[in-house]
Amino acid sequence: MTMNFNNRDPVYVQVVRHFKEQIATGSLEPGEEIPSRRELANRLKINPNTAQRAYKEMEEQGLIYTERNNPSKITKDEKTLGSVREELIIEAVDSFVSSIRPINVPLDEIVGLIKETYNKEGDKHD
Template sequence: MKINVNNRDPVYVQVIRYFKEQIATGNFEPGQEIPSRRELANRIKINPNTAQRAYKEMEEQGLIYTERNLPSRITKDEKVLNEVRSELISEAVNDFVTSIRSINVPIDEVLEMIKEKYSTENKGQEGKS
């Protein structure tokens, strides 16, 4: 588990984002056990209170659940899992559109470049399989 801590966002928010990205990409499976709060704090060298805050927020968002004294797990709720993926896609698109608008690139040119890049990337991925 590797989280690049930056100075822009609070650490607990970065931990939550990391978990969302891992869920969206399928690296964390529904129902998968996750490290304890203390274990996470030790692994990524953060304050245990920060790990606790991140887990509390993730539980409130429905990303993880904890039953009694058992280890926390990734949600199995398909609706929540789909929302995480949609949220990350939406954020990426918004960031992209904002940066493209700032340099006044026509939409047709952008779309053509995206299609070209996407198909080139897919061909490169197919060769790696």
Template sequence: MKVIFNNRDPVYLQVVRYFKQEIATGRLQAGQEIPSRRELAGLLEINPNTAQKAYKEMEEQGLIRTEGNSPSRITTDRSVLSSIREELILEAVHTFVSQVKTIDVPLDELLQIVKETYTAERAKEQGEP
């Protein structure tokens, strides 16, 4: 478990985002048990209260469920699981659009550049020349 924290956002929200990314990519599965709050704090080298706050936020968003003294688990609610990926994509697109709109690039040109860049980056990740 590796999270690279930034100095802009609260740590607990960065932890929530990490879990969302892990769920969206399938590295965390529906119903999968996750570390305890104390274990997570140790793994990520964060304050246990911060881990607790992240878990509380994830429970409120329906990402995880904790029943009694049982370990916390990733939700099995399909609507929540499917919305996570869409939320992350829309967040990235909004950030991108807000930064690039000041350049005033024609949409067709912008889409072509995005497609080429995305394809090249994916090829690099997969070790293609």
């Protein structure tokens, strides 16, 4: 597991987002065990307290659960899992709209450019 951290957002927030992306793409399956807090801190070269804070946040959001002394696991709750994907899509769209709105590009043109770019990117991954 590797991550490139930015300087804008707290590291624990970036760790949570990384897990959300892994869940949304299916790289992490419902019920799958995740590394211990200490192991994650070692892998990512972050402070163990930061890893602990990320796990606490994910537990509060219902993304992971921990039973007694067993390893933490990705939730099996389908509603939560579905909302993760939707949340990431909405964040991306909001960010895009905020950055493009000042340019006053007509919506039809934006949609055309998005389709074109999306299809090009899809061709690269095939």
